Amino acid sequence: MKMEVYKCHRNSDITTYVCIKCLSLFHKSCAARDWKEKLLLVDGHKVICCDKQTESEKFQMNLKEIKQKNLLKNNRLRQLMAEKEYLLRESEEMERKMMDEIERQKKSISDMQDYRSKKFFCSSGIYKAS
Secondary structure, three states: OEOOOOOOOOOOEOOEEEEOOOOOEEEHHHHHHHOOOOOEEEEOOEEEOOOOOOHHHHHHHHHHHHHHHHHHHHHHHHHHHHHHHHHHHHHHHHHHHHHHHHHHHHHHHHHHHHHHHHEEEOOOOOEEEO
16 A cells, blocks of 8 residues: 655655544554454544544533433523413412312301391290391
8 A cells, every 4th residue: 555644755655543632642553453352444544443532522511411301401591481381270270169169168157147146045045026
């Protein structure tokens, strides 16, 4: 394989592979014998031997994580807002029912007071009109 890889010997054969992530060097024979399952040939003499991330890859991963967390938070916020609206409607309905019950109780008390004022209890236990 003749490529212009070496600056000093442009027509020399490539005798090493270089990891583009961690810059590790591998002899061709060692790479073929010991690392063939672990090396990913990228182009010519360039390989990837590790899971080491470049700064750009780290940034991209962090950005993806932030976006995912933001999406989860936004979904939770929408869920909480919907729950808030539901609870607000429920509390308004309960308040309306309680106010109706209070008005009914007031009317009942008023009716009872009217009834008692029209009748009185004698010592004999007989109700008489006043």
